[in-house]
Amino acid sequence: MTVKIGLIGLGMIGRDHLQRFNNVITGAQVTAVCDINRAAADAVAAEYHATAFYDADELINSDQVDAIFICSIGPVHKAQILSAFKAGKPVFCEKPLTPTADESQEIIAAEVAAGKRLLQLGFMRRFDPGYQALKQTIASGELGEIMLIHCAHRNPSVPESYTLEMAVNDSATHEIDIIRYLLNENIVSVRVDKPRKKTSRAYPHLQDPLIVIFETESGVRIDDELFVNCNYGYDIRCEVIGENAISGLTEQALTYTRSPNGVSRHISQSCMERFATAYDREVQNFVDNISRGSAMTGPSSWDGYVVALVCDAGLASLKDGQKHDVTIPECPALYLA
Template sequence: MTVKIGLIGLGMIGQDHLKRFRDVISGAEVTAVCDINHSTADAVASEYNAVAFYDAEEMIHSELVDAVFICSIGPVHKTQILAAFKAGKPVFCEKPLTPTAGESKEIIDAEVEAGKRLLQLGFMRRFDPGYQALKQSISTGELGDIMLIHCAHRNPSVPESYTLEMAINDSATHEIDIIRYLLNENITSVRVDKPRKKTSRALPHLQDPLIVIFETESGVRIDDELFVNCHYGYDIRCEVIGENAIAALTEQQLISTRSFNGNAQHIAQSCMERFATAYDREVQHFVNSVRDDLPMAGPSSWDGYVVALVCDAGLASLKDGEKHEVVIPEQPALYR
């Protein structure tokens, strides 16, 4: 069986996934593409031998589509996901699940009512070899009791459309999810600190960098540096401090060079470059689940909902600088 994919949203990440389906992924083909920009949809459809749609729900219900791949902007995710659920079609959705926890809860309710998982969420770091190795180090107990985690999320730059709230809702979401993945426990509180100094490269409406402090159920304390105009590259860091040992992500560079100027290592310039392997793995995982009629696995709607709850607390702290508790309802049996 070849899974027929309908892909919504033809921006940067959507087009990156289109290349992935064409060049890397087995068992699936993109048969339909959808974007509100008609000329973009037409051009991409012609390039990839797909059918162009301008209305997402029309594409979702088309017989050309077995599974829906959502790469549109966050505010339209809920409507598109619920339409796919109603059509009985499995969904891959890029993060965030929705911009707010209230919207995410509607998706949880619809999926629970359906009686089975229908969605895999695009938290690709769970498929990254480095993070998987970190999780293994924690799980084996070789690090001892985990006390601290230091994270950094650095982008070379962000566009003018990037808002201060996006530092939480767009950038920190990956750290929020990966903390839960690594430790297998929830975050219970969030505080956002604004350093007095900010980079001269930040636009006037941004405070950059920010420091976010998380605490988990067992008392692990995590600091997350969000520096989205660091200039030099896309640099993701994670160091886990255990009582017996410390484990950290490596640079994961493709090559290193030695010359008269000294040692040099390549630094990724985008998430698509740094996490190319993780993106490949998560998409193949989704396709395999659909093709082989396996229960949907990987990051779930519940994971997206919990991250949204943490983000809501983070946004509150962004306003007042105080620590905010995260209250997480009982997890439905569907996601256990």
Template sequence: MTVKIGLIGLGMIGRDHLQRFNQVITGAKVTAVCDINRTTADNLAAEYHATAFYHADELINSDLVDAVFICSVGPAHKAQILSAFNAGKPVFCEKPLTPTANESREIIDAEVRSGRRLLQLGFMRRFDPGYQALKQVIRKGELGEIMLMHCAHRNPSVPENYTIEMAINDSATHEIDIIRYLLNEDIVAVRVDKPRKKTRRAYAHLQDPLIVIFETESGVRIDDELFVNCHYGYDIRCEVIGENAIAGLTEQALTCTRSVAGMSHHIPHSCMERFATAYDREVQNFVDNISRGEEMSGPSAWDGYVVALVCDAGLASLKDGQRHDVVIPECPALYA
């Protein structure tokens, strides 16, 4: 069986996934593409031998499409996901699930009414070999009781339309999810600190860097450095401090060069480069679930909803600098 994929949103990540389906993924083919830019849709449809659509609903309800792959902007996600649910089609959605927790709750309610998991959310770090190895070290108890975590999310630069709110909703979302994945517990409080100094490379409207402090149910304290104009590369770090030992992902060296000038490591310059294997694995997981006739696995709509709740608390703290509690409702049985 070849799963017919309809891909919505042909920006940077959409094109990356389009190429992935064409070159890496087995058991699926992109048969339809959609973008509000008709020229982009037409050109990429011709290049990848797909049918171009200009409205998401038309693609979702087309007989050319077995499953929907959403790479559009966050504010468009809710309507497109609900449309896919109404069509009874499995859907992969890039993060965030929605910009706000209230919108995410609508998706939760709709999926629960359907009686089965239809959605996989694009928190790709769960499929990264390094994070998976780190989770196994924690699970086996080798570190002892976990006390602290240090995270860093560094981008070489961001465009001028990147806002301080996006540092929480678009950047910190990955750390929020991976904290829950690694520790197997929820975040109950958030505080956002604004250092007095900011990088000269940031646009005038943007405070960069930021420090976000999370606290989990058991009292683990996590600091997350968000530095989105660090200049030197895309550098993602995570260190877990246990009572008996420390483990972490503190290097993403893909190549090492030795010369008379010394030794240097290559630092990735984009998430697509750093997490290429994770992206491949998450997409193949989505396709394999459909091919086997199984419900979706991996990051769920509930995971996206909880992350949105934490982000809402973070945005509140961004305004007043205070600690904000995160109140998480009871998890529906569908996601247990």
């Protein structure tokens, strides 16, 4: 069985996934693409021998597609997801699920009413070999009681369109999800600190770097450095401090060079480069579930909702600098399996 994929949104991540379907993923083919930019949709459709659509609902309801792959901007996710649910088609959606937690509740309600998980959310770090190994180390008990986690999320640069709010909703969102994945517990409070100094590389409207402080149900304290104009590369760090030992991600360098000047290592320049394996694995997982006729696995709508709750608290702290508590409702049974 070849799963026919309808891909919505032809920006940077959408085109990266198109390459993935074309060159890496087995058991699936992109048969339709959609973008509001008609010229882009036509050009990509011609390149990948797919049908071009300019309206998401038309693609979703087309007989040419079995499953929906959403790479559009966050504000339109809810409508596209609900349309796919109504059409009875499984969905992969890039994060965020929705820009706010209130919008996510409608998706949760629709999926619970369907009685089956229909959506996989694009928190790709859960499929990264480094984070998976780190989770196994924590679960083994080797580190002892977990006390602290140090994280860093660094980009070489961001465009002028990148806002202060995006530091929480687009950057810190990955750490929020991976903390829950690593520790199997929820975040209960958030505080966003603005250092007095900011990099000269940041646009005037942007405070960069930021420090976000999270606390979990058991009292684990996490600090997350968000430095999105660090200049030198895309650098993701995570170090877990246990009572007996510590464990963290390695440099993840793909190559190194030895020369008379010493040893140098290549540093990733984008998330697509650093997490290429994780992206491949998450998409193959989505396709495999469809081929088996199984409910979706991996990050769920509920995970997206909980991350949105934490982000909402983070945005409130971004405004007043205070610690904000996060209240998470009881998780529906559908997402506990």
